Amino acid sequence: MKTLLSILSVIFLLVTSGCCSPEYKISMEPDAVLLDVRTPEEHKNGYLEGAVLLPLAELESKIANKVPAKNTPIYIYCRSGRRAGTAVEKLKTMGYTDLHNLGG
Numbered sequence: 001m002k003t004l005l006s007i008l009s010v011i012f013l014l015v016t017s018g019c020c021s022p023e024y025k026i027s028m029e030p031d032a033v034l035l036d037v038r039t040p041e042e043h044k045n046g047y048l049e050g051a052v053l054l055p056l057a058e059l060e061s062k063i064a065n066k067v068p069a070k071n072t073p074i075y076i077y078c079r080s081g082r083r084a085g086t087a088v089e090k091l092k093t094m095g096y097t098d099l100h101n102l103g104g
Contacts, residue, residue: 025075025100032073033066037087042079056083059090073098080104 026032036043036051043053052066056078067074074096076084081103088099 026073029073031069032075035067035074035076035087037076037078037083048077051077056087059087060094063091063094063096067096070095071097073100075100075102077102078104 026034034048034051036047036053037056037059038053039055040053047053054062054066074091076087076091076099078084078087081101084101084103088101091099
C-alpha cells in the first residue's frame, strides 16, 4: 500500500509540476512578451522560441516600440539572471507593471 501511494504521489507531482512553469504562464497569456535582454552574440548561440531580443543596453530607448502598453505581461530572461533583474527594475521606473524575472 505504501508503495502504491508513493508511486501515485510521484505521478501527481510529475503531472502537475508543469502547470506553474514560466512556459505555461506565458502560453496562458496571449498578450505576454518574452523578452531576451542578452547581447546579440549570446542570442545567436540559442534563444527561447518567440523571444524578443532587446539587449539591456538598449532597453530604455527601445522598449516603447516593442511593448507600448505598460500593463503588458513581460517575462524577462538573460544568461544568469542579473541583467533580467536590472531590466525589471528599469522597467518599473518607466511605469511597466506586470514584470516577471525568469532568471538565466
